Amino acid sequence: MKLLRYGAPGREKPGLLDKDGNIRDLSKIVVQIDDAMLAPRNLARLARVKPESLPIVKSKPRLGVPYAGISKFVAVGLNYSDHAAESNMPIPKEPILFMKATTCLTGPNDDIIQPQGSTKLDWEVELGIVIGTKAQYVPENKALDYVAGYCVINDVSERDFQLERGSQWDRGKGCDSFGPVGPWLVTTDEITDPQSLGMWLDVNGEKRQRGSTRTMIFGAAHLVSYISRFMTLLPGDIITTGTPPGVGLGMKPAPVYLKPGDVVTLGIDGLGEQRQKVVAWSHR
Incomplete structure (x- = not known):
């Protein structure tokens, strides 16, 4: 579904x-x-x-986050070796975990709001894992039994906030609008192998990221099992699993970052597509 x-x-x-x-x-x-x-x-x-x-919705309505009641938004950093290389960071020996604030959650096509003081706004297409059953100390060979489904996530990031002001990743990852999710939650009966999904992201129609979940360092089952050792995962919790290469931070000969007016489009095989316009922060 x-x-x-x-x-x-x-x-x-x-x-x-x-x-x-x-x-x-x-x-x-x-x-x-x-x-x-x-x-x-x-x-x-x-x-x-x-x-x-069921009745057909005949208009083209705004899409929200595919479900409500999210208690935790757990993220995994540097989970693709080629992305770690482009970021000039070592390949991790264990998953790098950080949290995205639940207030950053937005619909898949809502605007990305550039925060006050932001100069290095970046993009990251990622596979999202949605928990369906409470998980504590889950063995890896049973981990996917605790998953309700999968979704597309853009792990929007502000690199100056994240890396250049004390290297506190949460600060650069949880700003308002930094967590587009959707367009839908695809249940596990349709995605039997989360490690075989193609991924892509473009900015203003230009190719930026191309990759596959098969090149994750730590796969979906390992991540659910690993994270459940350190925190109880509840139904509705999201794990966003890292990004393949092609982010703005890693572009050569110099990084390229998002600015107001840019349009980001992204998608994952079987999970749908997103589209966001970048806008400047303003009082509302």
């Missing part, structure tokens, strides 16, 4: 995408798609719903 939420911010309705690319309204079946709906029994109940029995 491809589950989604559509509508104005804060007033999103539940929906799903049918095989023909139509958004179907789920609001008469469930009140909301949230962390509780990601439990295996609830996903099984939704899987029994026939999409053709």
Whole structure:
């Protein structure tokens, strides 16, 4: 299934995408798609719903984060060896973990807001893992059983905030709008192998990132297992798993960063596409 939420911010309705690319309204079946709906029994109940029995949403509505109730946004750094090389950083021996603030979460096509004082705004296409079952000390060979599905994430980053002011990664990763998620949550019945997905990102129509999840240093199962040793993963928690090469920081002969007016498009095989315009921060 491809589950989604559509509508104005804060007033999103539940929906799903049918095989023909139509958004179907789920609001008469469930009140909301949230962390509780990601439990295996609830996903099984939704899987029994026939999409053709649901009303088609005829307009092209805004898409929100595909589900509500996210308690943690856990991120993994330098999880592709070629990205570590372009960042002039060593290949990690264990996953590098940091947190993205849940206030950075936005819909897949919402604007990226350049923060006050930002000079090095960057992009990162990443595979997101969505937890469906509470996970503590999970063995790696069982780890994917705790996953509800997968999604596209742009791990938007401010490199000056992240690397040049004391190297506190959270500070450069959690600004408002730095966590576009979606367009939909794709359940594990459709993505049986998360390590075989092509990834891409363009800026203003120009090629920037091309890669595949097969080149991760630490795969999805390892990450779920590893992270569950250090914190309890709850239904709805997201793990964003690192990015392939091609970020602005690593461009030659000199880094290239985002500026207001730029348009970022990105996607992952089977998980859909995103599009964001960069805008300057302003009082609202």
